[in-house]
Amino acid sequence: MSRNTLLWILGIAGTLLATAVAVAWMTVGGDRGILLPGKTTDAHHQIELACETCHAAGAFANAKKAEKALNKACRGCHEAELKAAKDSHPPGKFRNPRMAAYWEKLDARLCTACHVEHRPETTRTSAVTTPTDFCVACHSEEEQDVRVNRPSHASLAFDTCASSGCHNYHDNQALYADFLVRHADQPWLAPVPMHRFSAQAQTRTFRTEAAPGRGDAVAPESALRDPAILDAWAGSGHAAAGENCAACHAPAAAKRAGLAEIEAQWVEAPDMAVCEDCHRWQTKTFARGRHGMRQHPRVSKPRNPRRRLAALGLGGWLPEAAVARFTDPAPPRRMTVGEARLPMHAETAHLSLHCGSCHRPHAVDTEAAAVEACASCHNDPHTQAYFGSPHHALWEAEVAGEAEPGTGVSCATCHLEKVERRGNIAVNHNQNDLLRPNSKMIRPVCLDCHGLGFSLDALADPGLIARNFKGKPEIQVESMAWAIRRTVEKPEEEGAGSRVQSPWRNSP
Amino acid sequence: MTQNPAPTLAEDVVLLLLDDQSGTLLPVQEAAFKCALAGATLMDLAFAYRIDTDLHSLMVSDRTPVGDPMLDRILKRISNHPEVSNAHAWVEILSSEEAGIIREQALARLVEHGVLQRHRKLPGLFRAHRYTRVDGAVERELKGHIRDILHSDDIPDPRDVALICLVDACNILADIFPREEIEQVAPRIEQFHRMDLIGHEVTGTIDEARRAIVLAVRTRAARFGKWLAALSLGGGLAAVATLLVPRIPMPDRFGPGLFELLWSDETWQQWSGYTLLGLSLAGLLVALLMKTPLLVRRKSHDWWPLMHVGFGAGCVLALFAHTGFRFGINLNAALMWNYLALLIFGALVGISMRRTAWPPVNAALNRLRRFSIKAHLLALLPLPALLILHLLIVYLY
Incomplete structure (x- = not known):
């Protein structure tokens, strides 16, 4: 056999082998990283190798079925938040046959009409893959023509609808005209600026009246050696609520109080599941947010290669070592800091994200979790600028006891929404609920201390956000002035230009 | 004797x-x-x-x-x-x-x-x-x-x-x-x-x-020599341009523009993809038929090298329509590099077939041709596997 023939045979055999391995990765299991057709959006890159989460239609499904499965996956994770945001363009609205004329232009029944994954070239803010003037599809003709309906909009380009702080496609809770008019006369700063739920959270009382000491800790001898840990626990909310060491380290034995049994079941580093036993809603929302997305129940589990091989009629044929090579390299169940796409401190790259990452497990210190924990990993200009900002000064005053509870503004104040649940104040750990578009933050957070007009202007100014609100907004959102003109003053003069000047622009 | x-x-x-x-x-x-x-x-x-x-x-x-x-x-x-x-x-x-x-x-x-x-x-x-x-x-x-x-x-x-x-x-x-x-x-x-x-x-x-x-x-x-060289040169330059020319930005205006359709619409993507696949297979078929002894005896196939190069040049256009000079990542990037290598070396084979009045230039062209033929064939080797995987990714997910 000549050298050329041998090379051809080897080349063809190698190609066939490589194809077979790659096909096995696709169908049976294994690392599918090299099969990703394009960079995944920032929102989904953590779960990009759990392909079946979104591509749930199965192999060789027709386009319609595949599209349906994709959209079902979108709704599976995002429907609740859209519903809570009173989505202005819910898919159901467009399923009405009267809307059929619009389907050809932009099929708003489908999430994938505007959000397509693996298309980095066309992915814009908020994972939108349609051009920014997409509103033109429906709002430029007949009764929907905003240039006719709103004289003020006649000269506006459609790519300014969602980029000028005036409209969002989904969440317009803080942007609709009546709301703008109702809050038009608010000063830039409330007379008593205070975040009401933060204030309420600080006044919570626990069942135990007598504060426990380090001697109250019940744990195996080996676990009681570190006084710092014991002190941290003794001063914690857990201790105040009557939860002893075993509640987390040996939960099954905690209620029986027998030290021997506690010792037998002692777990040195308890899993997040222990936290979930009591803080169910917090862990649930954590899994919906960017920190814990991989633990979301709808994220597909690693494939079972044995089961898949059996389905292909190859069960039992392959040796165990070969099957092991087709096991999904399940990404760490918890995201690590190093995997983040935002700028982070390099030295924390190895840390994974779980309850204890932010809340010191024994102290359960919510103050540290609200600022220090965030800044220990995040290293972007916005985070850096927080220290020394007016918000930070207020936070320091509150922590020092020099100001009223709820007057300080921490990272968590703005990014982790506090809500009232069953009479208690709970923290929604899904920071996505207050992110992108940032006007989501206005009603639950900003308006506690600031006026609507100021909040709109501030959040529309990227420079001010990067400086963490040091200074004044340099952008004025016109929507409030137009809304007033249209509904209160002379509608026919709506487009005559803004006469309402933001008062903070002239303030010292 | x-x-x-x-x-x-x-x-x-x-x-x-x-x-x-x-x-x-x-x-x-x-x-x-x-x-x-x-x-x-x-x-x-x-x-x-x-x-x-x-x-x-x-x-x-x-x-x-x-x-x-x-x-x-x-x-x-x-x-x-x-x-x-x-x-x-x-x-x-x-x-x-x-x-x-x-x-x-x-x-x-x-x-x-x-x-x-x-x-x-x-x-x-x-x-x-x-x-x-x-x-x-x-x-x-x-x-x-x-x-x-x-x-x-x-x-x-x-x-x-x-x-x-x-x-x-x-x-x-x-x-x-x-x-x-x-x-x-x-x-x-x-x-x-x-x-x-x-x-x-x-x-x-x-x-x-x-x-x-x-x-x-x-x-x-010397028949078809000029055409062969010209077509190869055109196709080769277009393929090289794919490497050098900045990626065409995606349109930021809503509406059925050509580029928007080409690179965003799945139906158009399928058409351009299958056109590319068809042209590639046609080029491969012509190359195989040229090497079949039976055909050599019975048919005139002087046009066939020209056809082969023509299909190659067509592939460059279809590749542009399918990708818009975008390489993608991972397997798609590998496929793109591989395809471009195949096209560029193929074009070099066509260009190096041209003969001049200067023997030293001809000798250099000969060396280039021998190298390019080997590189062209080498680039062909992984292409079927990459194409199969590219198609499977589309239809399995």
Whole structure:
């Protein structure tokens, strides 16, 4: 056999082998990283190798079925938040046959009409893959023509609808005209600026009246050696609520109080599941947010290669070592800091994200979790600028006891929404609920201390956000002035230009 | 013991094209090789005083068989078609319809004489054979003889002049001898083309026939050359542009613009993708058919290299329509690089087929062609796997 023939045979055999391995990765299991057709959006890159989460239609499904499965996956994770945001363009609205004329232009029944994954070239803010003037599809003709309906909009380009702080496609809770008019006369700063739920959270009382000491800790001898840990626990909310060491380290034995049994079941580093036993809603929302997305129940589990091989009629044929090579390299169940796409401190790259990452497990210190924990990993200009900002000064005053509870503004104040649940104040750990578009933050957070007009202007100014609100907004959102003109003053003069000047622009 | 009959010019052409090192046939341009074989056969008939040709006509002067089955068959064919009346037409007919048979016959004769050995390529899969040298003495003797003629000032044998002029007309001399040597003897070769051999063992008729046949062979060998080079150059430049030109930004205006449709609409993506796949398969099919011995014997396929290059150029356009110069990541990026390598090296093969008036340039082009052919074939190897995986990703997910 000549050298050329041998090379051809080897080349063809190698190609066939490589194809077979790659096909096995696709169908049976294994690392599918090299099969990703394009960079995944920032929102989904953590779960990009759990392909079946979104591509749930199965192999060789027709386009319609595949599209349906994709959209079902979108709704599976995002429907609740859209519903809570009173989505202005819910898919159901467009399923009405009267809307059929619009389907050809932009099929708003489908999430994938505007959000397509693996298309980095066309992915814009908020994972939108349609051009920014997409509103033109429906709002430029007949009764929907905003240039006719709103004289003020006649000269506006459609790519300014969602980029000028005036409209969002989904969440317009803080942007609709009546709301703008109702809050038009608010000063830039409330007379008593205070975040009401933060204030309420600080006044919570626990069942135990007598504060426990380090001697109250019940744990195996080996676990009681570190006084710092014991002190941290003794001063914690857990201790105040009557939860002893075993509640987390040996939960099954905690209620029986027998030290021997506690010792037998002692777990040195308890899993997040222990936290979930009591803080169910917090862990649930954590899994919906960017920190814990991989633990979301709808994220597909690693494939079972044995089961898949059996389905292909190859069960039992392959040796165990070969099957092991087709096991999904399940990404760490918890995201690590190093995997983040935002700028982070390099030295924390190895840390994974779980309850204890932010809340010191024994102290359960919510103050540290609200600022220090965030800044220990995040290293972007916005985070850096927080220290020394007016918000930070207020936070320091509150922590020092020099100001009223709820007057300080921490990272968590703005990014982790506090809500009232069953009479208690709970923290929604899904920071996505207050992110992108940032006007989501206005009603639950900003308006506690600031006026609507100021909040709109501030959040529309990227420079001010990067400086963490040091200074004044340099952008004025016109929507409030137009809304007033249209509904209160002379509608026919709506487009005559803004006469309402933001008062903070002239303030010292 | 019977003495071997004198070798034909076609056998000499084949012998000259044996690689010194490997003993296998050099990968010369297929069309040029065929023209050389057609010209060699006509030249043999002219030397045997069976045909008479000048720049305008070719006629059979003696129908008596020569005694060589191959030459006699060609002589009979020429006799039966008096309407085909000039050397250009017969070089065209013979190079396209008889060259394969002439080559097989010449190779068979060399095998018979113990010069070459025949092997089957991938037994049971292909009909084609591979030939390797057994006795290098004959080949070395012939090449040494040609080398001596080129380097001396002696009056050469008319048959040797015909052989040298033939292979030079087909531009395969630079494939046979080193570049430096060709540069050195270029004036001597030119002298052979102008040489008047009347009185040197041949008549004026044969000398005129030599000139007519060499001219016909040169014209024929250069056929499509410009088109091939131009098309390859265009396709190659477009493929290189894919590497160098900035990616075309996606349109930021809503509406059914062409680029928006091309790169965002799934139906358009499928059309452009399958067009690309179809063109690639068509190009591959043409390349395979060109190499099929059965087809070589029966059909004229002079257009086929042009078709192959045409499909390649079409692939560049389809690739642009499908990707818009975007490479993607991971497997898609690998596929894109691989495809571009295939196209660029293919284009280099086409460009390097062009011949110039300068032997050193021709020699450099020959080297480029040999390298590009290997690289083109190497780039072809992983392409099916990458394409299959690309398609599977689309349909499995």
